[in-house]
Amino acid sequence: MRPEDSELQELVQDLHQRASPWLPAGCGSRLDWGPPVQAAPPVLSTARLNRIVALNPEDFTVTVQAGTPLVVLQQELAHHRQWLALDWPWGSGPRGENSGSVGGLVARGLAGGYRQRYLGVRDQLIGIGLMRADGTAARAGGQVVKNVAGYDLMRLLTASWGSLALITEVTLRTLPQPPERRGLWLSGPAQALAAMARWLLDSSLSSERIDWQQGAAGSGLLLSLASISAQTLEEQVACIRERAPELQVQELQPEELLERIGHGQGHGIDQSVATSPWLLRLGVRPSALASLLAERSLARMHWSFGAGSGLGLAWAPGDALAGYQVEALRRFCDGLGGHLAVLRQPAGTAIPAWRDAPSRPLIEAIKRQFDPKQQLAPGRLPGVQPTPLAGR
Ligand SMILES: Cc1cc2nc3c(=O)[nH]c(=O)nc-3n(C[C@H](O)[C@H](O)[C@H](O)COP(=O)(O)OP(=O)(O)OC[C@H]3O[C@@H](n4cnc5c(N)ncnc54)[C@H](O)[C@@H]3O)c2cc1C
Secondary structure, three states, rough: OOOOOHHHHHHHHHHHOOOOEEEEEEEOOOOOOOOOOOOOEEEEEEEOOEEEEEEOOOOEEEEEEEEHHHHHHHHHHHHOOOOOOOOOOOOOOOOOOOOEHHHHHHHHHHOOOHHHHOOHHHHEEOOOOOOEEOOOEEEOOOOOOOOOOOOOOOHHHHOOOOOOOEEEEEEOOEEEEEEEEEEEEEEHHHHHHHHHHHHHHHOOOOOOEEEEEEEEEEEEEEEEEEEEOOOHHHHHHHHHHHHHHOEEEEEHHHHHHHHHHHHHHHOOOHHHHHHHEEEEOOOOOHHHHHHHOHHHHHHHHHEEOOOOOOOEEEEHHHHHHOOOOOHHHHHHHHHHOOOOEEEEEOOOOOOOOOOOOOOOOHHEEEHHHOOOOOOOOOOOOOOOOOOOOOOO
């Protein structure tokens, strides 16, 4: 179902009357990621709700309908030397191909290395329009950065995986594109890299991202520095070189920096990963990250983690790991006070995508309020361990 704006409310009201389950969607680029949806409900896509409603470069805000492709929005903002300070979603192409919709980005709520400087998608959201399961349209937040009116539904619907309501429109804050950017790749002994990461996080250098990465070219720290002044960045690079004589510091050309950032977004993944991968989302306290990255199973995977957030993605071909090894990695993560979500897993494995959160009763109570007939994205409620599908 790909309704026009004018058809949406009636369609949702009709589905509600028949208590029919349905799955909110955007471009459908990552609809099968995460826990399997129960009863294979019809998909309601926002693909036709794809208008840029209001672009205010002076106020650094933009309002778009939820089905607007992320790549289209970034291209439009680039005309004004502005951008949404977010990474391309994992699995996108180098220029944002297959990066999905803005509504899907918010509904999944994931962020990459740029979170270090610009925070996550949740923090860039200043207004939201939604449709509840009963067809009631609602709004929260506003169109300007400084608005405090009402209940913060933006934060509640971010990372709700389509389980609470259909996001119909979002207002986001934009940023000026940084005039100057420098990229560095630091490699060397793990302990020296960990010490450098700690120093960088505590320093006043203008790091946009400090990513721990492991890929075909080995592991190391990817650093992106941004400023209005090339001179400032020159001094910062010299300072980093001085700080870590035992590390190899490679300066990256702009396209090399994009390529390395792209690695963290799954660019250039080979077919065996694209078709039947392990794709895991892990998170620990930043101080525990070096211990996590030393874990044996992660040696068989490619990964990218924000040094300042402790959050990241790890991926590998389906035959690189067995299910029990991923379960063991999850226990190891738990032992470090962290978490592991399985976003994709090879056919034939059925590891729960996530486990119960301590706040499960509250989550279920909120779900009952928003979706009393349990119609939306059945079996996919973040914080509630999904029940395995029959026969899996
Ligand atoms: C750095 C980074 C890494 C990411 N990595 C991943 C990743 O590994 N896996 C992943 O799944 N996503 C990831 N994302 C999120 C990714 O942005 C979204 O999955 C993507 O944008 C999907 O867009 P889509 O329109 O194709 O959504 P779809 O594939 O159609 O849907 C994706 C999800 O969003 C829900 N949804 C979509 N549109 C709406 C709406 N309007 N209202 C309510 N719910 C909606 C769907 O029910 C589904 O759960 C990442 C994002 C970033 C920034």
